[in-house]
Every structure is written in C-alpha cells, then in structure tokens.
Amino acid sequence: MTIKIGVIGTGAIGREHINRIENILSGGEVKAVTDVNQESAYKAVEDYNLDATVYPDDISLVGDENIDAVFVTSWGPAHEQSVLIAIEAGKYVFCEKPLATNAEGCLRIVEAEQKHGKRLVQVGFMRRYDEGYVQLKDALDNNEIGNPLMIRCSHRNPAVDENYKTNMAVTETLIHEIDALHWLINDNYESVRVDFPKKTKHSHAELQDPQVFTLKTQSGVLIQAEVFVNCKYGYDIQCEVMGEEGIAKLPEVASVVVRKESKVSSNILNDWKIRFMDAYNKELQNFLDSIEKIGEPQGPTSWDGYIAAVTADACLQAQESGEEVDINLQDTPDFYKKETAVWS
Numbered sequence: 001m002t003i004k005i006g007v008i009g010t011g012a013i014g015r016e017h018i019n020r021i022e023n024i025l026s027g028g029e030v031k032a033v034t035d036v037n038q039e040s041a042y043k044a045v046e047d048y049n050l051d052a053t054v055y056p057d058d059i060s061l062v063g064d065e066n067i068d069a070v071f072v073t074s075w076g077p078a079h080e081q082s083v084l085i086a087i088e089a090g091k092y093v094f095c096e097k098p099l100a101t102n103a104e105g106c107l108r109i110v111e112a113e114q115k116h117g118k119r120l121v122q123v124g125f126m127r128r129y130d131e132g133y134v135q136l137k138d139a140l141d142n143n144e145i146g147n148p149l150m151i152r153c154s155h156r157n158p159a160v161d162e163n164y165k166t167n168m169a170v171t172e173t174l175i176h177e178i179d180a181l182h183w184l185i186n187d188n189y190e191s192v193r194v195d196f197p198k199k200t201k202h203s204h205a206e207l208q209d210p211q212v213f214t215l216k217t218q219s220g221v222l223i224q225a226e227v228f229v230n231c232k233y234g235y236d237i238q239c240e241v242m243g244e245e246g247i248a249k250l251p252e253v254a255s256v257v258v259r260k261e262s263k264v265s266s267n268i269l270n271d272w273k274i275r276f277m278d279a280y281n282k283e284l285q286n287f288l289d290s291i292e293k294i295g296e297p298q299g300p301t302s303w304d305g306y307i308a309a310v311t312a313d314a315c316l317q318a319q320e321s322g323e324e325v326d327i328n329l330q331d332t333p334d335f336y337k338k339e340t341a342v343w344s
C-alpha cells in the first residue's frame with residue numbers, strides 16, 4: 001500500500017521531507033501540497049517532479065479524500081490549526097515541532113485525538129531515531145551505569161541570523177533536548193532555572209548567547225543544558241549521563257582521524273540537516289511503516305508534544321524572571337501510556 005501524503009508548508013524542512021518521501025523512503029507518495037506562499041508550493045511540485053495538486057490552504061488540502069496522511073511543516077504558530085482539522089478528517093498527521101506553540105494548544109490536540117479514538121499524530125522529535133541516542137538509551141535502559149544522577153549536554157550551532165531572538169533558544173533549539181532527555185531517562189521534569197553567561201561578541205542586541213538551562217527531574221536528576229547558537233566552530237550535539245556505576249556519553253559523529261604535520265585532527269559537521277539525516281529518514285520511514293502495519297504511528301506522541309510545550313513555557317518564564325520555575329504536568333492519560341516503538 002502506498003500512503004498518499006499532503007504537505008502543508010513547502011519551506012526548508014517541508015522540501016527535505018518531500019525529497020525523502022519521493023527519493024529515499026518507501027511506501028509514501030506526495031499527492032498534494034500547499035503553502036501560504038503559493039509560488040513555493042508550485043516550485044516544490046516542479047523541483048521534485050511531483051504528481052500532486054497544489055491547494056490554496058490547509059483546509060482544502062485536508063479535504064482531499066485521496067489523502068491518507070498530512071505532513072505539517074509550516075511555521076510553528078500555524079501547526080495547531082492544521083493538526084486539528086486533519087484529526088477532524090481522520091487523517092494521519094506527521095507534525096514538525098512544535099506541535100502547538102503552548103500547552104493549551106497541545107491539550108486541544110490531545111483531546112481531539114482521544115475523541116477520535118486511536119492515535120493519528122506523530123511529532124517530529126527525530127533524535128529518538130538517531131543511532132547514537134538509541135545506543136545511549138539502550139545503555140541506560142540496560143542499567144549499564146546504574147541510576148542516572150546528572151546530565152550535561154550542549155546544543156551548538158555555528159551561527160544564527162538576526163531573526164533568532166533569546167526565546168528561540170527554547171522554542172527552536174532546546175526543545176530537542178527537552179524531548180530527548182525525559183525519554184532517555186524515563187523521568188519527568190520538575191523545575192528549570194536559566195543562567196546567562198557572558199555574551200559572545202558574535203551575538204546581536206536581542207539574543208542572549210550562550211544560555212545555560214538547569215532542569216531538575218522528579219526523581220532528582222540534575223540536567224545542565226547549554227544552548228550556544230553562535231559557537232562558530234560547527235554544529236555540535238553533546239550529551240553525557242553520569243550514573244551511580246559509570247558514565248555514558250553520546251558517541252561522536254564518525255569522521256576520519258588525520259595525523260599530519262604534528263597534529264591529529266578530525267572534522268566536525270556544520271549543518272543539522274546532515275547531522276540528523278539518518279534520524280529524519282528513520283522517523284519518516286517508521287511513520288509510514290507503522291501506519292501500514294499497525295494502523296497507527298508509533299513515534300513521539302501528541303502527549304510528548306504537550307510535555308515539550310509545558311517545559312518550554314516554563315523555560316521561557318525562567319528566562320524572563322531569572323527565577324527557578326516549577327514545571328507542572330497533568331497526569332498522562334491512559335490513551336498515551338502504551339509503550340512507544342523501539343527503533344534502530
């Protein structure tokens with residue numbers, strides 16, 4: 001069976017995903033596209049040689065009876081509406097992060113999905129499919145380092161443009177750590193505090209860079225997460241978990257080690273699209289395969305989107321207040337308690 005897909009938002013990641021579906025993965029075909037910038041939608045059809053209808057908006061695209069699944073790859077503030085109308089129409093949804101821009105929006109989606117009666121939505125937290133994170137999670141789940149006590153991690157980008165403001169360190173960047181870390185250690189967050197170290201000269205007036213987020217979990221694990229988006233030297237994701245019996249660290253990206261002229265060197269990537277290319281491929285293949293095989297997606301759920309939104313809201317408050325802020329999650333509904341998949 002080929003799953004017929006409609007893509008809402010044909011910008012950077014929308015195009016990346018279209019390319020994946022058409023040229024790399026199996027079991028899906030893009031049959032409809034839309035973008036508020038209609039030129040961009042037509043260009044995607046032309047560039048990827050799609051046999052697809054261009055719709056004027058998300059409502060008309062979702063109304064296409066031939067579409068089985070909707071990819072929401074528009075700007076964050078537009079996600080909630082598109083996801084809700086897709087659920088209403090009973091379509092599967094792959095939604096890029098954020099699921100919605102705040103906790104209330106995520107809860108509206110969670111309610112609509114439960115009312116529908118089976119899982120339809122997967123959120124684009126692709127790190128759960130990254131081979132290094134999968135290995136790290138296996139080590140923790142197999143109790144190789146005993147109980148986790150502390151985590152130190154970094155999310156570093158070489159540079160960002162002037163549109164990237166202080167709050168985006170949370171909503172665009174830390175959001176990936178927020179999802180990956182609670183999944184890694186099977187724990188929930190309890191509070192967060194933010195510190196602003198000395199600001200790099202490579203930043204601009206409306207961006208505090210770097211930032212350090214100190215999260216505590218309900219079981220007492222202390223997490224120090226650094227976001228440094230003008231680090232200059234490359235795109236670098238680090239994560240180290242300190243346990244009672246040892247330490248487990250995210251593997252470095254494989255790169256040849258050169259010994260030359262009295263130096264040892266290896267390359268660091270510059271681009272997140274390349275760093276997580278395999279993970280994006282696996283998450284989308286898993287989305288398509290799960291729909292075909294078990295009739296519902298198995299990846300990160302709408303509830304994971306809600307957890308990320310509540311935590312991100314608290315991080316934003318902590319940025320503003322300089323105080324430690326509590327993170328209060330509602331109880332997980334039974335609907336979302338089912339084990340999510342194992343991938344590698």
Ligand SMILES: NC(=O)C1=CN([C@@H]2O[C@H](COP(=O)(O)OP(=O)(O)OC[C@H]3O[C@@H](n4cnc5c(N)ncnc54)[C@H](O)[C@@H]3O)[C@@H](O)[C@H]2O)C=CC1
Nearest residue numbers: 009010011012013014035036037073074075076078096097
């Ligand atoms: N999982 C990941 O690693 C990544 C996730 N993202 C997320 O994907 C989303 C898109 O990001 P980019 O592609 O980088 O942005 P982009 O700005 O390149 O593309 C967004 C596109 O959506 C269109 N759009 C906006 N509102 C719309 C609406 N109501 N209906 C239809 N089209 C609409 C825009 O015209 C634009 O073409 C964001 O939420 C972003 O956070 C982006 C990059 C990586």
Ligand SMILES: O=C1[C@@H](O)[C@H](O)[C@@H](O)[C@H](O)[C@H]1O
Nearest residue numbers: 155156157172173176272276
């Ligand atoms: O979502 C993403 C981008 O928006 C963001 O700019 C990058 O830093 C992230 O690592 C990437 O995964």
